[in-house]
Amino acid sequence: GAVVSQHPSRVICKSGTSVKIECRSLDFQATTMFWYRQFPKQSLMLMATSNEGSKATYEQGVEKDKFLINHASLTLSTLTVTSAHPEDSSFYICSARGGQGTDGYTFGSGTRLTVV
Amino acid sequence: QKEVEQNSGPLSVPEGAIASLNCTYSDRGSQSFFWYRQYSGKSPELIMSIYSNGDKEDGRFTAQLNKASQYVSLLIRDSQPSDSATYLCAVNRGRDDKIIFGKGTRLHILP
Numbered sequence: 001g002a003v004v005s006q007h008p009s010r011v012i013c014k015s016g017t018s019v020k021i022e023c024r025s026l027d028f029q030a031t032t033m034f035w036y037r038q039f040p041k042q043s044l045m046l047m048a049t050s051n052e053g054s055k056a057t058y059e060q061g062v063e064k065d066k067f068l069i070n071h072a073s074l075t076l077s078t079l080t081v082t083s084a085h086p087e088d089s090s091f092y093i094c095s096a097r098g099g100q101g102t103d104g105y106t107f108g109s110g111t112r113l114t115v116v
Numbered sequence: 117q118k119e120v121e122q123n124s125g126p127l128s129v130p131e132g133a134i135a136s137l138n139c140t141y142s143d144r145g146s147q148s149f150f151w152y153r154q155y156s157g158k159s160p161e162l163i164m165s166i167y168s169n170g171d172k173e174d175g176r177f178t179a180q181l182n183k184a185s186q187y188v189s190l191l192i193r194d195s196q197p198s199d200s201a202t203y204l205c206a207v208n209r210g211r212d213d214k215i216i217f218g219k220g221t222r223l224h225i226l227p
Contacts, residue, residue, distance in 0.1 A: 006159075034214065043204065043219040044160070093159050095215075104150050105206075105215055107159040 002028050004096055006108025013084055013115055021079045021111045023094035029074035030096035034105070035067075038091040050077040050094075084115040119143060120207050120218035128224045135192040137203050137221050142186065145210020149181055151190045152204040154220065160204055164190065195225045 003026040013019050023033055031052045036044040048058040048069055056069035068080040081088055094108040121140050129135040137151075148167055152160035164179040166172045166188065172179045178191040188207075192199055202220040209216050 036217075044217040046214060046216060049214060091157075104162040104165045107161070110159040112157075 002096070002106040004030075004094060004106045004108040006094055006111060008111060009109060010112045011114070013113070015085055015115055016083055018080055018082045019084055019113060021081075021092055021094075021113075023077045023079070023096075023108050025075045025096050028096075030077075031074060033071060033077040033094055033096045035069065035077075035079050036093045036095065038093060038110075044093060048079075050079075052077075081113065084113070086115045089113055089115045118218075119209070119216050120205055122203075122205050122218035122221050124219055125222040126224050127221055128226055129195050130226050131195055131197060133195055135195045135199065135223055135225070137190040137192075137205075137223065139188045139190075139205030139207075139218055140186055141188070141205075141207045143207065143210045144183075144186065146207045147210070148208040148213075148215075149179070149188045150206040150215070151177075151179060151188075152206060152217075154202045154204055156202075163203075192223075197225045197227050199223060200225045 005024045007022050033050040035047045038044045047062045048056045050056050050069045050071040052071045058064045071077040093110040095105045151164045154160040166179040166181045176193045180189045204220045205218040
């Protein structure tokens, strides 16, 4: 089945620094990937849609200059949290529609970001 | 009105019984419906998808969809302790086909 690899699984950074999260589709090409954020005991909130070869589209209320998305190839999307603050601490998850024959959307394993 | 609504629970069900999880959605343009299971600290995993009105069965799981009532449900038969998790209902947004999640229902299977 379709596999989405996400790294790192956990990261702790200092306030004011930037953190990059990678999401790779391992056995299929993903022209579109989605980035979600999940706070404790809350649902997944769609942040943005990453489009290969073009600009990402952001959901209302999500700062595009703070959450930089790059989708440079058909198998890799990155999310960079710039100038991170403690309130950015969350679980970030990417997803992509699986390859041919795969139903639904496949999720990466998630990144637990803690900003101290 | 929230786009996807679920009872947050917890829903406690005895082992071996049927667990019933419900979800309503607001977008009449939605055409794709999913149930995901999420264990604490992990990412969601797909359990079922359903696209047409009626029932869809897969092993111990049955998804039910009623588009007229904007209602989708998941039944888990012969509940096992390993079924204890948060179940997320997800629906595609009609205007752009993006997937939107409900808050999830925490299910606890009592041994």
